[in-house]
Amino acid sequence: MANRCAVIGIGQTQYAAKRDDLSIAGLVREAAARALEDAGLAWRDIDAVVIGKAPDMFEGVMMPELYLADALGAAGKPVMRVHTAGSVGGSTALVAASLVQAGIHDRVLTVAFEKQSESNAMWALTPKIPFQPPVVAGAGGYFTPHIRAYIARSGAPPDVGIRVALKDRQNALRNPYAHLRMEDATYEAIAESPMLWDPIRFHETCPSSDGACAMVLASEPAAANSPRPPAWLLGGAMRSEPIMFPGRDEVNPRAGRDCAADVYRQAGIADPRRDLDVAEVYVPFSWYEPMWMENLGFAKRNEGWKMVLEGATAFDGELPVNPSGGVLSSNPIGASGMIRFAEAAMQVRGQAGEHQVAGARKALGHAYGGGSQFFAMWIVGSEKP
Amino acid sequence: MSERVYGIKTPIRLEYTYIAGRARSAFLRALAERRLVGERCPQCRRVYLPPTGACPTCGLPTEERVEVSPKGTVTTFCVVNLPFYGQRIQPPYVCASVKLDGADTTLFHLIQDVPAGEVRMGMRVEAVWRPDEEMEASAETIRYFRPTGEPDAPIGLDGEGG
């Protein structure tokens, strides 16, 4: 069976609208160097590097692993680059873990990044397809119709999104790396912010960020002498489904449900709401929190919004969701999935500082991409499986 | 020592040819005659519009062509209020998923000739085409969809069997 794998080093950059103090190599290096330092390792100790990011049109650098080889100390080593749209940060971590689980490498550096300020996020995300009508709705234009369908289906009160955004904005104040730090976040300030794609308001939407996140994944023997407690991989899974087919439930996609069931089975999670202590979930628009609560089996169908109103997902709630402030507070798209995976690992290592959930022992990292059709999830724990 | 430069501007312009492919070209050519033609999967018998040439659930080529009605139902929609890069119409405007009668998948297009606040899920709409002299093999020949005035149609809220 697969070998054990542990996270022994984590590094994140300061997320911001524009990191104009760094080159692309410098941005990736900031996260990777911090991960190595956290793991007590030097560049030569790393056996392989796995890089992930979303479309290369963001930076205008094609297959950037080639240019980044020296910034990641990769000369003479294996390097791979993963691209699975928005879930890429998560799938990259799973591909890196796969190398350790397969017994091929002992110490793998994995990095995910996006430097969106090099161009314009909307431009880079909008495919230019001839013969198409001018129906350019932007990223939010794809997801808000599914939010509308969820509200109609679940009967959720109209302000659930505002409450999620308020929670994540307040959580971000406890995360030194967060991009958006809304000191005066209030219900009214969010409610009165301009409607971008009805029903999503300005403060219920994720920012465009520059940022990178890195982790050092290690085999059991390599993790034995890591200076700080490791986070043990208890389960990891990916699922994909097509974007458009008859009967597809775009609000509660089966790929997400199947992926969660697989990762829970591997980690021995019978009741996720009871057995997990914290979840870092990919929520780029506020309403996706209640929707993913149902998709992940934390709540019954059409009742995810109740968890928000009951405060279950609050920082001091029964199952804190996105104590880091989440994607709503920092969104370098290629890195966001890995930030979720890394923040989950930080929680079970007791390394999350101001936003540490007391006593967190098992945590979920979740990422999704494309038209809610690519899913990557992992569960990490403080105890060896 | 010399001053440090912080940034550079690098113009990148690449020219491509887009090949619509067999299935999509047939769909676009039918539009020039104001006909909406999808393709049916030989195995699951579902009609895909716009067709991609393959049935995504069966992994089989779709070949049989099926003409569907220019009328359909809004399954869901969003109201775009914000200006952003690459936009070609002034906000606010409504974009909606429209399931045409006879098709099993939805078309994403504009809804106009109705105040944004009145657009609703289940609303019956019909295609508004360009004038004859502007017809060509392009999805831009459908300018937008507008309400037909028929009573709303039920839509499977729970995502039937998804």
Add this chain to the structure above:
Amino acid sequence: MSQQLSSQPPALSAPHELEYTYTRSVGPVTGRFFGALIEQKILGVRTRSGRVLVPPTEYDPDTGEATGDFVEVGQAGVVTTWAWVSEPLRQHPLQRPFAWALIRLDGADTALLHAVDAGDESRMATGMRVRVRWRDERAGEIHDIACFEPEASP
């Protein structure tokens, strides 16, 4: 493909462009190199092992270690290899036949890749010396080096 469809007219195609002017931040090392170009100076950077890298990169290509101090290098150097372009592409630095070359400037241990305006292939040879030709209006980017030209033989 079933018969029914093979008598189709050819597939539709159309041109489409991918265009954006990227606003890049260059970071401290490249930033110093570009800053020096404005003043008609060429900087290299020293690795821990003492090698001088030109153009200066932030990290040692062999070890991944951060590079160290800057050092000014010569404005002329030796061609280590070259290639002759008889029909320049629309975005090449010169629009008349020219040579791409790897040029190890005096004082550098690695070679810079740029264009050499030699006029004719016969004037190119590995080992020849070339000198930088500065652009008149310099903006702090790689085009401030307009190209290189064969050094007048003494």
Add this chain to the structure above:
Amino acid sequence: MREVAVVAFAQAPIVRRETERNEVEILLPVVRDAVERSGIPKSEIGFTVSGSCDYLAGQPFAFVMALDTIGAWPPVRESHVEMDGAWALYEAWVRLQHGDVDSALVYAFGKSSLGDVGEVLALQLDPYYLAPLWPDPVSLAALQARAWLEADGHSEREMAQVAARSRASARNNPNAQLAGDFDIDDLLAEPYLVSPLRRHDCPPISDGAAAVVLAAGDLARRVCQQPAWIRGIDHRIEAQALGARDLTVSSSTALAAEKAGVASGPVDIAELHAPFTHQELILRGALGLDGETQVNPSGGALAAHPLMVAGLTRIGEAAQRIMDGVAGRAVAHATSGPCLQQNLVCVLEAE
């Protein structure tokens, strides 16, 4: 290491410009052909992974369309690398080591004709020092060719011989794009394209797709008469700056070959992903191949070079010859980046 084998390979006829079908329509028959040849029902394939590059089509998320070709329903374990399909095969080989999944579908597609490959590939280079000068891949390869010619007393004739041999071998490859008999002296009489490279030294621009099915242990034996076992597979990268590299050798190929165990036995055939003639000769040296090895019986990248596909095709072509019983031990190689910057080596053996 768990025994994993190639049990099926399929590819599309490689053409200069596919103007009728889009990527999905090219890929669909190739994926179905490979799955059918594998004898494993599509629904039982445990993992799917693909290789492609958005910049070839100039569309972000171009790979998402391809998902339609594999019938990803019910939802599948699927991943994608923005690299040549050979690296997707590596990811599949790693995944099969875990033991919970026994088969994998690997596919790759690429239409190099849609954009201007000379400009598109320049975006792989350093975005501050090099990409803004827009050096095209032929120019960079020409720099390498001259360094190699002048370093070891090689000749342009040796390069022309590689071209002639490749296109003669391609005559018995129905999927090859360029095939035929060429006289060495006629080739050498041609003008340079970018000196010292002539047109015959350079790869064609191609559109194509390929798919491979991998299976582990007993499943491989059950579905395939003579599986092509992956005895070793490894890949390495070098720093990119051409001015900081020794372009006359391929150190990353030599290192990958050592890790993959190339030297531990005779090599009947080698399928090398050398887009330019001099690169095949550099790779032969790095892999330690002698006169006994037949190189690129398929014609190699000089006969057909769909970007993001040609590397996976080398593994497919080598494996096919083992499955057909024509070779007992084969080496396949794939490259990525300018002037052989990153290289993958795979050793395949019959039982």
